[in-house]
Amino acid sequence: MSEELLTESRQTATTDPLVDVNGLKTYYDTGGILGSQPVKAVDGVDFSIARGETLGLVGESGCGKTTLGRTLVQLETATEGEVLFDGRDVTTLSGSELKKWRRDAQIVFQDPESSLNSRMTVGEIIREPLDVHDWPNFTVAVDDPKERSVSLSGDGTLTDDDQADITVTVGDDGPTVATREAIPMDESAVDVSTTERESSVTVSLSISVSSARLRRARVRELLETVGLQEEHYYRYPHQFSGGQRQRVGIARALALEPEFVVLDEPVSALDVSVQAKVLNLLEDLQERFGLTYLFIAHDLSVVRHICDRVAVMYLGHIMEIGETEELFRNPKNPYTYSLLSAIPEPDPTATSERVTLRGTPPSPRNPPSGCPFSTRCPVKIRPDGFEDVDEHAWEGIELLRDILRNREQRSVGIRERAKRLLGLETGFDDIVSVVEEVFTPESKTPETEQPAAEEMSDEERLEAALSDVPSNVRTHIEAVIELIEADEESQAHQLLVEEFGSVCGQEPPEHHSVSETGRMSYCHRHCSEHEEPEPVFGHLFDHD
Numbered sequence: 001m002s003e004e005l006l007t008e009s010r011q012t013a014t015t016d017p018l019v020d021v022n023g024l025k026t027y028y029d030t031g032g033i034l035g036s037q038p039v040k041a042v043d044g045v046d047f048s049i050a051r052g053e054t055l056g057l058v059g060e061s062g063c064g065k066t067t068l069g070r071t072l073v074q075l076e077t078a079t080e081g082e083v084l085f086d087g088r089d090v091t092t093l094s095g096s097e098l099k100k101w102r103r104d105a106q107i108v109f110q111d112p113e114s115s116l117n118s119r120m121t122v123g124e125i126i127r128e129p130l131d132v133h134d135w136p137n138f139t140v141a142v143d144d145p146k147e148r149s150v151s152l153s154g155d156g157t158l159t160d161d162d163q164a165d166i167t168v169t170v171g172d173d174g175p176t177v178a179t180r181e182a183i184p185m186d187e188s189a190v191d192v193s194t195t196e197r198e199s200s201v202t203v204s205l206s207i208s209v210s211s212a213r214l215r216r217a218r219v220r221e222l223l224e225t226v227g228l229q230e231e232h233y234y235r236y237p238h239q240f241s242g243g244q245r246q247r248v249g250i251a252r253a254l255a256l257e258p259e260f261v262v263l264d265e266p267v268s269a270l271d272v273s274v275q276a277k278v279l280n281l282l283e284d285l286q287e288r289f290g291l292t293y294l295f296i297a298h299d300l301s302v303v304r305h306i307c308d309r310v311a312v313m314y315l316g317h318i319m320e321i322g323e324t325e326e327l328f329r330n331p332k333n334p335y336t337y338s339l340l341s342a343i344p345e346p347d348p349t350a351t352s353e354r355v356t357l358r359g360t361p362p363s364p365r366n367p368p369s370g371c372p373f374s375t376r377c378p379v380k381i382r383p384d385g386f387e388d389v390d391e392h393a394w395e396g397i398e399l400l401r402d403i404l405r406n407r408e409q410r411s412v413g414i415r416e417r418a419k420r421l422l423g424l425e426t427g428f429d430d431i432v433s434v435v436e437e438v439f440t441p442e443s444k445t446p447e448t449e450q451p452a453a454e455e456m457s458d459e460e461r462l463e464a465a466l467s468d469v470p471s472n473v474r475t476h477i478e479a480v481i482e483l484i485e486a487d488e489e490s491q492a493h494q495l496l497v498e499e500f501g502s503v504c505g506q507e508p509p510e511h512h513s514v515s516e517t518g519r520m521s522y523c524h525r526h527c528s529e530h531e532e533p534e535p536v537f538g539h540l541f542d543h544d
């Protein structure tokens, strides 16, 4: 497709949303006893997916991708917010209305091994949704050029939907019948007659083929559609390879002709050689049936290849969302940048700097206040007066604060928390050891320069660790140490927040438009007063 055409089709796509998500939250364990916090798996997201578009959803493990995908197809109940599907909020549907809508939105799971019932044949697996939904419903549309009132007798249900299973056209030479392509039924299986009056017409319909037979025929067609063979109908999942099993999962998802499909890591469990084939199949199916996809993935190169736009998720929030190529080439959000910088650069002469994120994301039970990424952000805004503190000392402050922040884990000792956060195997005996670990200048770490720690007093060890830390920082770190030694951990944390905190840890950011194509980024750095990023990370925002 030429560049121009691509742009044009994408512009058309974004003006016609099929799925429109507003303020969506999905929390788990909301009825927690003893005041325990819910898991805020999805914590207020807004985005839309255009008809025919593939939106990628990426982010570290546990950031809420699967929960978001499952909430969109109503396999999880939204705690708050709405999911508009063709303009209708599906979070409020229940009973038969919900069942009817489920046909339109399906999901393909990551692991075809565990998502397919091993005791059912492949045919039964694909047929199951058809049975559950009593497919086909034999909806009948009547096209009468004289536009008289129409009634139906015999088989079928009258509809004015242009996607009716059977269309009867009333004509001077008698009625003619057309069946929809997805119904594997010959027109000759429908016996139709009409009784016409001046202002009304009655259509009598008799269908001579059983639903069971049609379902079997539909399954055979679906097998072929996904690149399997008719004779696979009676085989069991264990007789197939991983790629074939995923094709079965895809056929099952397509059985009811959905408009929207959540693909939850559809190729992650497959051999690399098979991945491309399944991805090609998904692309072909999208084109053939006009499908809209939410494509959840870990593998960013796959996302870059297959998605029109990408949403980057962190701790239940969408940090950045926009057109794929633009976002990959020039990420605007510090988290997107960090995530992308972890991909090995194909061009060895490329100069962009890698950002290694420390530790793992915070728990969604206890997310940070302010920006969700604030505890790990490489370009977090500093408060006035500390702009010149060197990176190493500032990183020490952030680490110390993070160790103390995790109130949820208060039962876990400071030593253990430090160990988990820093990913170090060596233990920490006390706060002095922690301060030593996080603040000791790198130039002083070789053992030859220092007497062994056990030969030094605590004062000497702290002196060595904080020797390069500027006095305006050091005063506060010493106060923190005193508070921790007095068992006043939460006060120590409070002190760090008050002295070294900034807007990033205090207020949630806004979503800022960061490109002409409408890409959005959730970061305080886009506010005019904070636009000047620190020189060390200047390249993050100076990339065009």
Ligand SMILES: Nc1ncnc2c1ncn2[C@@H]1O[C@H](COP(=O)(O)OP(=O)(O)OP(=O)(O)O)[C@@H](O)[C@H]1O
Pocket: 028, 029, 039, 040, 041, 059, 060, 061, 062, 063, 064, 065, 066, 067, 068, 364
């Ligand atoms: N049924 C559940 N009950 C309680 N917590 C849950 C449940 N399902 C998921 N979670 C939690 O919600 C958070 C988001 O999980 P989710 O599976 O949506 O993330 P993810 O980004 O899809 O992760 P992965 O990439 O590993 O699949 C995690 O902290 C997870 O432990």
